[in-house]
Amino acid sequence: MIARIHSFLDGNGRTARAISTLILTKRGCDTKKFFALEEYYNEDRQAYYSALADADAKRGELTGWLEYFLFGIAVEISRVENKVKKLSSDRSMKEKYGQIGLSSRQIKAVGYLKENGQITNKEYQKIRNVSASTAKRDLQNMVDKNVLKQIGEK
The missing domain is CATH 1.10.10.10 (Winged helix-like DNA-binding domain superfamily/Winged helix DNA-binding domain)
Incomplete structure (x- = not known):
């Protein structure tokens, strides 16, 4: 984990998040087209830092971090789904009532x-x-x- 290693004086978290996004994109999951996990992380910074600290304390045991990370993806996908449903509803409403x-x-x-x-x-x-x-x-x-x-x- 780059954020754990602290390779740089500043920006370790941003670098780690950018690399995780790059890895997801390279593996065919281009989330940038739909959402940014930074929004999820920023909503509860304490939970983000707690998940990182937990992974650091357990010296390479990443289960807690992965659960947090995957839950964040699920939350963001759910938000995208709700936005799509709302847009779809708005469009169908406009078509129906516009007629x-x-x-x-x-x-x-x-x-x-x-x-x-x-x-x-x-x-x-x-x-x-x-x-x-x-x-x-x-x-x-x-x-x-x-x-x-x-x-x-x-």
């Missing part, structure tokens, strides 16, 4: 509706940064197109 003539403002409101189950005039004003009259007009247009069901007063 019935909703504005991009209204399509984003449908996304909010999917996440929260409902949307009020005040919420629409806030998330879309529009006036009360614009919110009322947009929401009424969505009700008229059977995208929304109005509950309560007009």
Whole structure:
């Protein structure tokens, strides 16, 4: 482990992470196209240093480090998967609702509706940064197109 050897005065961790990325890429797993493990490491620096210290203390026993490293890959893959699902959902939502003539403002409101189950005039004003009259007009247009069901007063 390069980070363990401390070959340089500074940058041992960065060098080790760059080499691990290079090895993954050479073995056909080019993660740089999708994610960077640095994000995972930076989220909990204490866990990162703890995993390194554990490997150092056990003098070459890398099981703990490998578990940490592979869990990081799994976490990042899961994040990529969630982003892809969201983008796919956004695209299909845009295709579906774009066909019935909703504005991009209204399509984003449908996304909010999917996440929260409902949307009020005040919420629409806030998330879309529009006036009360614009919110009322947009929401009424969505009700008229059977995208929304109005509950309560007009």
